[in-house]
Amino acid sequence: MRISTAQYYETTAANYQRNFNNAIATSAEASSMQRINTAADDPIGAGRLLKLGQQSAALDQYSTNIDNTKSSLSLQETTLTSIGTALQRAKEIALSASSGNATDADRKAYAAELGQLQQQVVGLMNSKDSNGNYLFSGSKTDTPPYAQNSDGTYTYTGDQTSINLAIGDGQSMATNTTGWDAFQQSINTSRTQVSMTSPAVDDGRVVLSNGEVGSSTTYNAKFASGQPYTVSFVSSTQLKITDASGNDVTAEATQGGVVSNTNNSSQTVSFRGIDMNLNINLKSGDTNPDAAIAGHSFQLTAKPDTFNTARSPGNTSTAVITGSTVTDPVAYNNAFPAGGAVLKFTSATNFDLYAAPVTSDSRPVSSGTMVGGNATAAGVTFAVGGTPAAGDQFTAQSNNHQTQNVLDTLGQMVTAMSVPIDNDPLAKQKFQASIDSGLNNLTSATDQLGTAISSIGARGATLDDQTTTNQSLSLANTTTQSSIRDSDPAEVMTRLTLQQTMLQAAQLAFSKITSLGLFNKI
Structure with a gap:
């Protein structure tokens, strides 16, 4: 087989160029210690690296989201804890104001302190984060969650929307706690009202409180269907309750409607989930207690919307x-x-x-x-x-009075403490009923607050667990990328040395062969 001089030169040059390019590529690989520098180096490996890079970027974003969520939840927990501390102080004030040693002047001072606590609580409820967003407004972060109405009550103006951030593949978490969840769903135990129907002018002998919900289950199941109720006193030791249809339902009351006629003593009458405070106040000259008390009657209803x-x-x-x-x-x-x-x-x-x-x-x-x-x-x-x-x-x-935010509860307690009751046993009994109602609602608000704090704690624990999972995934991602992309230093240096040696040998062989021409023999 004959090879022309031109063919030889072309073939040798092509082979030398190919080997030179390989040596240059290996030299670049030795410099970066990366096997894949372009997609052409390994198309399949480059595709896998692209997917792994996307996963790595997502894991980095998850880490940022988790850090932001932890920071937000920590601020919310601190704020809610401060509100809980204020509510505990409010309970202490209420108990002190209702003690037998407190005077009107004392209660006025307590009312002033309670009013300050109310303003402190509303300020905490309307707290902002470092970006100027309201913590408890839901998605309406530019709107203060609580606004005061013209009658002194407070209305929740936020929404119930959770702001979610992704913290893992297919997993997200709420970064906020809405005021609806933390404050607005406190069960209102004061959902009923009592009004005297006889005598036409209250003589103060019988004081029956508006009642407190002692059992929500019983109240919801039985109370509404029979209202309005008539509570009438047959004697000083027996009351009778009839429903809206005139049916006698006294058997469902405490002791079948039997009460004590001990003068000025407080007792509780329970009926269909409602606990009412009862005081019988006999007057001097009431030689016949039954005659003095019989004929007193009240209407018991749920508070209208x-x-x-x-x-x-x-x-x-x-x-x-x-x-x-x-x-x-x-x-x-x-x-x-x-x-x-x-x-x-x-x-x-x-x-x-x-x-x-x-x-x-x-x-x-x-x-x-x-x-x-x-x-x-x-x-x-x-x-x-x-x-x-x-x-x-x-x-x-x-x-509908099924729930009541704690701001309104505090406002009602301030009003009750501001009314003079010294030397007025009837007013004292009504005041005590108001304070008992307020204390029950404070307990309800504290319970809801505790539930919100527990939710934050549970989310924090989930974030910690997800952080550990994400770190494991990130480590595996880095290891896999390295196994695909990174080179073995010993193998690269050996290959580079071999390719350089082959280039030198090719140069030497080319030089020797070109010297074998006939012209070199002339």
Whole structure:
């Protein structure tokens, strides 16, 4: 086989170039100690490295999210703990104010301190983080969670949305605690009310408190279906309870309605989950206790729903809603929006009621015309002061008294402590019932607060566990990337030496062979 000189030169040059390129690539590999510097070095390995790099970036983001979540939860836990400390002090104040040694002046001082605690608590509830976001407003981080109403009560203006961050593959965690979960769902034990029906003028002989929910299960199952109840005293030692249909349900009361007529003594009457304080106060000259007490009667009912109303800042008129009352319970239960309503006037007298919030495609749930300054919609009558203008809007949020935030509880206790009761046994008995109610609601609020803190602790433990998992995954990721990408130093140096030697040998062989031409023999 003959090989021409041109072919020889071309073949030798191509082989030399290929070996030179291999040596250059190996030299670059020796410099970086990485086997794959471009996708062409190992397409399959480069693809695996790309996926591993994406996983590594995700793990880094998970680590950042976990650190941010821990920081946020720590601030929330510290704030909630401070609120718990304030509530404990409020309990101590209430117990001191209701002691037999406290005077009106003492209670006035206690009321002032309790008012300061209330402001401290609302300040903590409206706390912000380092970025200026409210801690307990849910997703409405630019809105303070609690706002004071015109009547001194407080309304939660945040939402119930959790802000979640990814902390692992397919796993996320709420970074926030909403005010709804931490404060707004405290069970209200004061859900009933008692009003005297006979005699027409209270003679102070029988004092029956509004009652406290002692058993929510029994209350929910039995109380509502039979109200309103009539509690009447047959004698000084026996009471009778009848339901709305006139059925005698006294057997469900403590001791079948038997009470003590010991003068000025406090006793508890339990009925269908409600515990009521009873005081019989006989007067001098009451030689026949039965005759003095018989005929006293009371009506016992659940507290009716109330409403927090507010005018829209954009209203052009000065009209306001001065009162709201349920006038048609059936229509109210069937039609009034549970999440709040917006009363919108289309003229000075015509109006529509919408479910909040109102959007471009909202449809009214009720419409009507004002009569005598009253606008009745969905079973609720709104008393309107002034003349509305077309386009005026008013918000209305119902309160069924099943729950009560602790700010309102503290406000009610401040009011109770501010009323003089010295030398007035009847007022003292009513004051004690108010304080007992407040203490029960403080306990309920503290329990909910504890649940929120426990939730933060549980999330913190989950974050610690996930951190350990992510670190293990990150270590495995790094090891796998290294096994695919990194080179064996000994193998690389041996290969580089071999390739350099082959280049030198090729150069020498080329030189020798080219010297074998006939022209070199002339």
